[in-house]
């Protein structure tokens with residue numbers, strides 16, 4: 001989806017994209033797993049596959065060294081999805097392991113596929129990474 005950097009950030013903050021998640025996409029490190037989760041959601045919205053790959057733990061089932069095909073599938077998902085909102089339900093912070101439970105409202109090919117996911121994050125060498133998620 002094409003979205004202006006001056007638009008409200010898709011993560012649901014009241015800030016502009018360029019003053020919010022775009023900062024992380026441009027290289028700022030998320031200070032906690034919640035920021036990382038929101039910035040990954042926004043990256044899906046704008047189709048920033050590089051950021052998704054960079055912030056995925058290598059134990060994640062989607063992780064592959066074939067970055068071209070991985071990038072392609074992320075972009076396909078972005079292109080075929082309308083992102084209608086993100087609701088954070090719970091954030092359990094920790095020193096090196098954290099959990100975010102969220103509800104994502106997505107429409108794919110005209111079907112609403114809203115889901116609740118509990119995501120697990122690990123902090124590796126000072127950087128938060130998305131490890132895996134369990135969908136309710």
Ligand SMILES: [Zn+2]
Nearest residue numbers: 009011020021
């Ligand atoms: Zn944001």
